[in-house]
Amino acid sequence: MHPETAPQLCVIEGDGIGHEVIPAAITVLQRVAPDVTLHHRQAGWEHFQTHGTSLPTETVQMAQQCGAVLFGAASSPAYPVEGYFSPIVRLRRTLQAYANLRPATHLPVPTSREGVDMLVVRENTEDLYIGHEHTEDEGQVGIAEKVITRTATERVTRLTYELAVRSNRKKVTIVHKANVLPQSDGLFRRVALEVAGYYPEITTDELYVDTAAYWMVKEPTRFDIILTPNLYGDILSDMAAAWGGGLGLAPSLSLGDNIAIAEPVHGSAPDIAGQGIANPTAAIMSTAMLLEHYWQRPEAAQRITNAVRKTLAEGDHTVDIYTQGAISTAKFTARVCDNLH
Ligand code: GGG
Numbered sequence: 001m002h003p004e005t006a007p008q009l010c011v012i013e014g015d016g017i018g019h020e021v022i023p024a025a026i027t028v029l030q031r032v033a034p035d036v037t038l039h040h041r042q043a044g045w046e047h048f049q050t051h052g053t054s055l056p057t058e059t060v061q062m063a064q065q066c067g068a069v070l071f072g073a074a075s076s077p078a079y080p081v082e083g084y085f086s087p088i089v090r091l092r093r094t095l096q097a098y099a100n101l102r103p104a105t106h107l108p109v110p111t112s113r114e115g116v117d118m119l120v121v122r123e124n125t126e127d128l129y130i131g132h133e134h135t136e137d138e139g140q141v142g143i144a145e146k147v148i149t150r151t152a153t154e155r156v157t158r159l160t161y162e163l164a165v166r167s168n169r170k171k172v173t174i175v176h177k178a179n180v181l182p183q184s185d186g187l188f189r190r191v192a193l194e195v196a197g198y199y200p201e202i203t204t205d206e207l208y209v210d211t212a213a214y215w216m217v218k219e220p221t222r223f224d225i226i227l228t229p230n231l232y233g234d235i236l237s238d239m240a241a242a243w244g245g246g247l248g249l250a251p252s253l254s255l256g257d258n259i260a261i262a263e264p265v266h267g268s269a270p271d272i273a274g275q276g277i278a279n280p281t282a283a284i285m286s287t288a289m290l291l292e293h294y295w296q297r298p299e300a301a302q303r304i305t306n307a308v309r310k311t312l313a314e315g316d317h318t319v320d321i322y323t324q325g326a327i328s329t330a331k332f333t334a335r336v337c338d339n340l341h
Pocket of ligand 1: 071087088264265268
């Protein structure tokens, strides 16, 4: 987006704790970027139950019009429901927000691992998540299609390497399972390596996804950027989030051409929804990613990041980090605002 255009934000709280962490993130965002105009829209399982659709056309249109979206969480059921689809997976695909950036960086909390600073870039529009599933043999066989294309792999790889150059990162690890899936993951590997060839200043290596999972647990500091298809990226980024200190601290940004969806990595957490205890950090940090990568306001993004770090370093935390001395979502958000300089 051009930095001088008045920023518009489509806000979709979604389900569960989305209703708590998104207002918290907006409170912080408005302190550093008061000129952002907000457009609240609906999506999610709760909306499906009351209105029969999980992603109204009107919401998609507003997201397109704004270019920037802040999404909370979705809680799709794990069983088929007639007419229902995952709103967030559909939104990312419809808007062609093709690269999902999920950083995991050490934060000053006891649950975070010193020295960790990695970024998982997850392809966001295809793989098994296209949702082409059917059953055969009277429901006794379930079949899902995995799709990998040259076009989608090329664009996510190019974005990854451009980002690596811009952010002074040194290495990209391409993660796949090309030995078992030579036609799909094999294509991802070949195309990603092809694009990588245009960036000799960045070191490129590759790992099978199972080996990557092993090393991510054993020695997370060896990773810089991980580039991987949709499903592996979904799983590995949650693992990475554990080293960042937990899912409550893990932000993300899905980027496409002229589109960005900021979204905490965590889900709707129905077990704690409505209690005012959810950790707003991931949502707050997601708005910082929006400021940095979409609205091109790195100083504003840094103000938020610094305020969150200071708040955590002072010992303020929500219950997901540890129970003793935990404060509410509202109090934590107020502390972050106090620490904005
Ligand atoms: N904020 C990310 C999120 O909601 N994650 C949970 C998830 O992947 N949900 C997909 C769905 O339930 O449709």
